[in-house]
Amino acid sequence: MTFVSPINTITLDCSSNVLPNAILLADVDMNKSNELLIGTQDGELLIFKSFRNQNNVQLWRRALGLGFITAIAVGPVAVNTNEPRPIICVANAEGAIHLFLLRSAGQRSRVRSAGGTLHSGNRNDSKMQLYSSTTMSIATPNDDEQQQIPVAFSQQLICNPKILLIQEYNENEKQLIISYCDRTIRVFTSIIMEEFDGRLSGRFVLKHAFNIADQIHTISSRRLSNKDYELIVSQPCGNLLRFNPNDENSRVLATDMCDYTSSGWTEAIALDKFLEDTIYATICYDHIDIFSSSLNKIHHIPLSSKTGHLCGLRRGPITDNYNQLVTISSVDGDTFIVDRHLNVIRFRPPLSSNTGCGGTNDSIANTNFVDQIQAFTSGLFGDNNMFCFIYVLTHNDKIIIVHSLEISNSRTTNLSSALSKITLNEKLKQADITSEKLKDLLHPSSSSS
Secondary structure (H helix, E strand, O other): OEEEOOOEEEEEEEOOOOOOOOEEEEOOOOOOOOEEEEEOOOOOEEEEEEOOOOOOEEEEEEEOOOOOEEEEEEEOOEOOOOOOOOEEEEEEOOOEEEEEOOOOHHHHHHHHHOOOOOOOOOOOOOOEEEOOOOOOOOOOHHHHHHHEOOOOEEEEOOOOEEEEEEEEEOOOEEEEEEEEOOOEEEEEEEOEEEOOOOOEEOOEEEEEEEEOOOOOOEEEEEEOOOOOEEEEEEEHHHEEEEEOOOOOOOOOEEOOOOOOOOOOOEEEEEEOOOOOOOEEEEEEOOEEEEEOOOOOEEEEEEOOOOOOOEEEEEEEEEOOOOOEEEEEEEOOOOEEEEOOOOOEEEEOOOOOOOOOEEOOOOOOEEOOOOOOEEEEEEEEEOOOOEEEEEEEEOOOOEEEEEEOOOEEEEEOOOHHHHOOHHHHHHHHHHOOOOHHHHHHHHOOOOOOO
């Protein structure tokens, strides 16, 4: 058991729904700190930035009219740049891919001198309003124009994309990996070129297509080397499979879990620094399973979530003692942190306006919680690189950012597990403590209290 300190929250209002793969923390302006990207079903791409003060989160850039956004990814897809530049990739339900390239002030001035355009052409007001513990300034028309970012490139691909990934193959080939609702994963090679006037030209070319035998819940990736990577696919009942999409002779490794009582949402990720070797983790309804590199199950960790199934699995930060953390959320707001020693922290942040905190040593309880989570992510955010948990709520149309969560290195343990049974009995006998006395001490009756 590990103790958790009180938490701080920032609340943003959002009047549109957000899908689970349309929320992302990424560095889009190359300032060595992450921004928060949100894609809504109304076609808005919203980029939030935290400025110095960790409570000062503002809407920094936005784009409108993008269709029903289903997924967002950030990575280098241009092939003619010496320095990899992060490009925002947005997919909508109709299969359109929109790319955005953010530039510094000096780069924007050079673009203007070259005759490039820097306005989006869509002047509709954003439906996002900001609320926080600090006072937000009201945007002027000039501020509104500066916030608008234009689409640098668009291409129509196949409809119903679900998840986007950007990876580099063989050092110089940029690839866009898309998971679709029809149990298909397609790998596109990028021949996108960055022009001097700020535009992007070229196209994505289909390279591979994989038909998966069962439903695809999520996909993630892991670097195998500087030249190659593998895909990790999560499927129903807590199953996962992993394969190299660029190697025709690659083996497809898969688990074979047949526990149909655990039919909830499944997510899977690879963890390189969680245990001694690379392991793979999956969540399914109310537990997390840890698999070896050969996909043999080595740990089963039950997570007590009373009212909702697990819905989010993310890599957490690496602590000072090189302890890799894993963060998990459930649809009712219960959040879990698991470390390499398989210690579990459970807390529930104040996701409602009428919330009280209290409870046991290892949790922060919510006494009046009525909302559910529709999207979740965690990671470093803002100029201070603070670790955050970010929740998008279903009914209250809110985005909650939880930050400054301090975890103590002190842990409690059970005395009976720390000492052998023989040694424990000897110590109790020396102290003249019987099993009945110990039971009364640990579990006093209501009459004696």
